[in-house]
Amino acid sequence: MIWTKDPTRLMLVASLAISYALVCLAPYLRTRRKRAAAQRARAEAAATPGWIVAYASQTGNAEQLAAQTLATLRLAGIAAQMSELSELRADDLQRAERILFLVSTYGEGDAPDAAAAFAGRLMTDSLALPRLHYAVLALGDSAYGQFCGFGRALDQWLQAQGAQSLFPRIEVNRSSAEAIGAWRQQLSHLAGTSDAPDWSAPAFADWRLAERRLLNPGSAGAPLYHLELEPLDGALPAWESGDLVQVSAPSDPERAREYSIASMPADGRVQLLVRLHTHADGSHGAASGWLTRQAALGQAVQLRLRQHRRFRLEDNAQRPLILIGNGSGIAGLRGHLKARTASGRARNWLLFGERNEAHDYHYRDELAAWQLHASLEKLDMVFSRDQPARRYVQDSLAEQADEVRAWVAAGAAIYVCGSLDGMAAGVDAALAAALGRDALDQLAAAGRYRRDVY
Ligand SMILES: Cc1cc2nc3c(=O)[nH]c(=O)nc-3n(C[C@H](O)[C@H](O)[C@H](O)COP(=O)(O)OP(=O)(O)OC[C@H]3O[C@@H](n4cnc5c(N)ncnc54)[C@H](O)[C@@H]3O)c2cc1C
Numbered sequence: 001m002i003w004t005k006d007p008t009r010l011m012l013v014a015s016l017a018i019s020y021a022l023v024c025l026a027p028y029l030r031t032r033r034k035r036a037a038a039q040r041a042r043a044e045a046a047a048t049p050g051w052i053v054a055y056a057s058q059t060g061n062a063e064q065l066a067a068q069t070l071a072t073l074r075l076a077g078i079a080a081q082m083s084e085l086s087e088l089r090a091d092d093l094q095r096a097e098r099i100l101f102l103v104s105t106y107g108e109g110d111a112p113d114a115a116a117a118f119a120g121r122l123m124t125d126s127l128a129l130p131r132l133h134y135a136v137l138a139l140g141d142s143a144y145g146q147f148c149g150f151g152r153a154l155d156q157w158l159q160a161q162g163a164q165s166l167f168p169r170i171e172v173n174r175s176s177a178e179a180i181g182a183w184r185q186q187l188s189h190l191a192g193t194s195d196a197p198d199w200s201a202p203a204f205a206d207w208r209l210a211e212r213r214l215l216n217p218g219s220a221g222a223p224l225y226h227l228e229l230e231p232l233d234g235a236l237p238a239w240e241s242g243d244l245v246q247v248s249a250p251s252d253p254e255r256a257r258e259y260s261i262a263s264m265p266a267d268g269r270v271q272l273l274v275r276l277h278t279h280a281d282g283s284h285g286a287a288s289g290w291l292t293r294q295a296a297l298g299q300a301v302q303l304r305l306r307q308h309r310r311f312r313l314e315d316n317a318q319r320p321l322i323l324i325g326n327g328s329g330i331a332g333l334r335g336h337l338k339a340r341t342a343s344g345r346a347r348n349w350l351l352f353g354e355r356n357e358a359h360d361y362h363y364r365d366e367l368a369a370w371q372l373h374a375s376l377e378k379l380d381m382v383f384s385r386d387q388p389a390r391r392y393v394q395d396s397l398a399e400q401a402d403e404v405r406a407w408v409a410a411g412a413a414i415y416v417c418g419s420l421d422g423m424a425a426g427v428d429a430a431l432a433a434a435l436g437r438d439a440l441d442q443l444a445a446a447g448r449y450r451r452d453v454y
């Protein structure tokens with residue numbers, strides 16, 4: 001070809017070719033640069049997380065408010081993640097710039113069960129947290145001596161580590177709508193949005209009191225009733241074993257009372273076990289008196305279902321279960337035993353305490369049938385007053401420490417339902433003696449030690 005011999009032409013063609021190549025390559029290079037920048041931003045975002053919404057909850061109030069807090073932040077375009085308090089490590093606290101803590105108080109001023117390890121592991125140490133900005137929503141009930149005890153302790157500890165509070169701690173007495181409104185307002189202000197989603201709790205509905213049966217005639221203890229309820233209108237809503245209902249009593253509609261559900265949806269009704277509470281002056285408790293004495297059969301009761309995630313089977317559905325309880329606590333355990341029987345899971349050990357075999361052996365025939373059909377592998381009924389020396393469920397546990405260790409080594413999860421006074425603390429001590437306190441805390445943090453105690 002002629003033109004290839006002409007150096008000027010050659011140069012011209014070469015430079016045209018290079019320019020053309022550059023024009024073609026430019027979009028590709030731009031895309032590559034953009035991709036690299038996005039990758040860098042993602043890596044930086046992972047290294048410095050946005051906001052963290054951390055919660056510690058026993059029966060789900062704080063967890064639900066945490067989910068609503070997270071939704072509000074995300075709606076405002078803020079990158080946020082939700083985490084159970086026990087999942088936070090020291091370096092998460094040190095790296096984070098903003099954490100919103102929503103925590104309730106249990107026992108006598110204690111952390112909820114799942115946060116016991118956090119309280120024991122981190123809050124006993126000092127940790128420099130100069131970067132951290134935080135806020136605390138503390139849930140509690142002023143009827144208890146240590147009102148919002150854990151929320152207050154957490155706030156004080158954070159301050160002592162040099163963390164900066166975004167606004168003063170907000171304390172919520174008995175789910176006070178006013179205090180929750182104040183938290184929502186602070187949140188909208190921080191997030192720069194007035195567009196917060198609806199936080200109102202689901203409404204109560206009318207349920208018909210369909211059956212009521214005294215379970216313990218002649219008992220030395222207070223009367224205990226088996227109740228059955230069905231929705232007045234519409235279909236039975238879904239629930240899982242471990243869930244609760246809230247009942248609003250006509251004489252105290254401001255303060256709903258909680259009851260463990262003792263049935264499964266397949267039973268067609270919500271079944272409850274309610275102990276009649278009598279005050280020192282002889283008057284009856286607002287909710288238990290209403291449910292067991294005042295409300296007539298067929299009458300409407302204001303009720304709503306409440307998920308109780310911390311007491312559900314969830315990941316433990318495949319594990320052996322040790323179910324421990326006393327008194328009305330058989331309600332929550334019966335729900336689990338029904339679910340286990342329905343799913344064909346037979347490795348269940350029930351340890352249950354009451355006063356006298358003659359009057360207080362609740363659901364005796366049902367338990368016997370479950371034993372016969374092998375859905376209840378091991379049953380220990382402990383009657384405290386049937387022998388000269390008092391004997392409780394925790395005594396039986398202590399005597400069977402080897403068996404407890406063997407079940408836990410085989411992967412068992414432990415569920416405790418019933419009295420906080422006496423039973424829950426005694427059972428906790430017996431379990432800690434059998435397994436070691438650290439191991440028990442780890443089981444709680446892993447969701448393998450769950451309690452519904454009141
Ligand atoms: C998670 C959970 C599950 C539960 N499950 C069951 C169950 O399955 N079965 C069951 O029988 N019970 C259960 N309970 C207990 C139940 O919710 C009620 O507390 C119980 O029935 C007593 O309520 P009451 O309205 O009859 O008595 P109340 O009228 O509430 O009186 C009970 C006591 O509460 C105190 N009290 C009441 N009102 C106030 C007030 N305004 N200020 C200060 N102190 C006050 C008093 O000390 C009083 O003696 C559960 C509780 C929780 C938290």
Ligand SMILES: Cc1cc2nc3c(=O)[nH]c(=O)nc-3n(C[C@H](O)[C@H](O)[C@H](O)COP(=O)(O)O)c2cc1C
Nearest residue numbers: 057058059060061062104105109140141144147148
């Ligand atoms: C057995 C029991 C013990 C409690 N102890 C306390 C307490 O010591 N101090 C307090 O302020 N509130 C106490 N409360 C009230 C709870 O903190 C309150 O009901 C809170 O809303 C529960 O939130 P949660 O569902 O997230 O756990 C207790 C409640 C129960 C049922």
